[in-house]
Amino acid sequence: MIWKRGRKIGSGAFGSVYIGVRDESKIPLMAVKSAEFSRSKTLKKEAELLLNFELCPHIIDCYGADESVEHGERLYNVFLEYAPRGSLADYIEKSKIRGGLHEDKVKKHTRSLLLGLSFIHNLGYIHRDINPSNILIDSKGNAKIADFGLAKKYRKKSEKKRSKGCIGTILYMAPEIIEKEVYEPPVDIWALGCTVVEMITGKPVWDFPDADPFVVMFTIMSVGMPEIPKGLSEEAEDFVRRCLVVDPEKRWTAEMLLDHPFVASMEEGKLIPCNGDMPKSACNGGFKNWTIGCC
Template identity: 40%
Template sequence: MDWVRGEKLGNGSFGMVNIAIPRSRNCQIPPVMAVKSCGVSLSDSLMNEKLILDELKDCPEIIRCFGENFTDENGEKLYNILLEYASGGALADKVKNCPDNGLPESEVRRYTKALLKGLNYIHKFGYVHCDIKLQNILLGPNGGVKIADFGLAKRAEREKVGDFGCELRGTPLYMSPEMATRNEQGPPADIWALGCVVAEMVGGASPWRCSGVADLLMRIGVRGEVPEVPENLSSKGKDFLGKCFANDPSKRWTAEMLLNHPFVDDQDFDDTVTLKERHDEDNASTSPRCPFDFPDWTITSLPSPEYSSESGSWFCKEVILMTGSMSTPPVERLQGLASNHQPHWLSSDEWLSVR
């Protein structure tokens, strides 16, 4: 496919994201795409994302990949994947811009059903997304849900990291108990994260109220606490979250089971938006985000680029924590994941430059 690199949308340690315009019109290729690019020597995770998206290409709730190629630009050989451009932005921005501190439950139910369709498809193909959160849920031009960012996705049967260390994938605010304590990350972990997404859509903020990552992981992994369920959620919604927040992953409902739950089973998501939703979208702020608006405490083993509709760009925030042995007691292991060092956010010495 012949295309032209357009305006830069963002960049991170994984590489960069730009607008891509095809040189010739094709009914199978949209007139505007997003292209993720990185140096060939750093392209393993991007190639893996492309392979996964190719397998999941027939699901309308998953961002589409239109192809790959290599280019030589400014003396560097780049690997590129061409993706569907979700002009509606991230669901995180829609929730943030909602004046009522949360979306109406009718909207939450429709979005939830669409997400369950996508997750069910992912799990049926034997994959785990590993980073379900509002920032990785994009909206098409007509409001249709698009699950994005498969940079951390893996096969469900993949073996755990050995006794010399443990690998945490994803974002702690959405992390399941089995991941925090035993490094188990299968389809049930995606369902736990989905529950956090639903609670956040309803409440307008993270369902966790904690002082830091250490406190959070101790509450999840040791004390067996679950995220706070919004009081204004209906009884059906509270029961739905109860099925998502079962501490034992074997008792957590699957995406297929949840599709039949009364909270969503009578909901239709037809890729259209109401007049109110369109009004809210048209009046959303276009000002660039402040760094403090982004969710804290992202722990990943691979870069995880995210899209912001307010700034019209992608961003990537990455931290890698490797510690301990899988035989270490959970309390000691979780304590080792967090540092007592409190960063001074106003000092430039505390920030990492990403180019």
């Protein structure tokens, strides 16, 4: 691939992101995530994962990777879909004056994220860092899951091992991460619930301005479910409660949540088949007996 590096548009723990310009391409602009080759293990893993997820339109596209030597420095570069509208965090920040995003837009983004998470989980992976900064908005206004630097394959119950430390963004961490350092698909659903609240209200579900991280972690572990803000619609409140169930065994899955009335009316796409088969819904008949409240 022939390309040129443009301006820097972001940076993180695992590298810096630049605009990339491709010659003779129908998609001239891309995002290039780069890291020093000697420190590129995480970036290489992210590229491999994204190529596994290329069939899902709700996950940021990866066009491949290469190595380059620039200014005497050897770099590893991953070529990603460019999202010109920035991150969901940017959208939320702009919406604070209005008190959050319009609920119809929240429903649309939430359904897209659920479709992406269902695809990831059915392939046996967990993202481990779902939050507004890691969700990008493409040129058509669609939300896409990005930043898979912390993603990993999860173990079956018989193979479960305690993880080494808490990983992720504190305000979106599920209680079981802090208490037991356990990472399974329900941790992504908890983080999604926190993200939905933030989209609707313009504020994080946990209100800890400049608090010590250990204070935040202790509060999450001891309080469990955060207080659900007032002003949410009945369907939105119930959806959030299904996500923020303290017991991960009772927390709803992405497939179950796709049938929830809060997002079921949205028709942004169909669930992407995994390994050639359509995943079986765990919802057993939908919402014939739907009631408001937590599982």
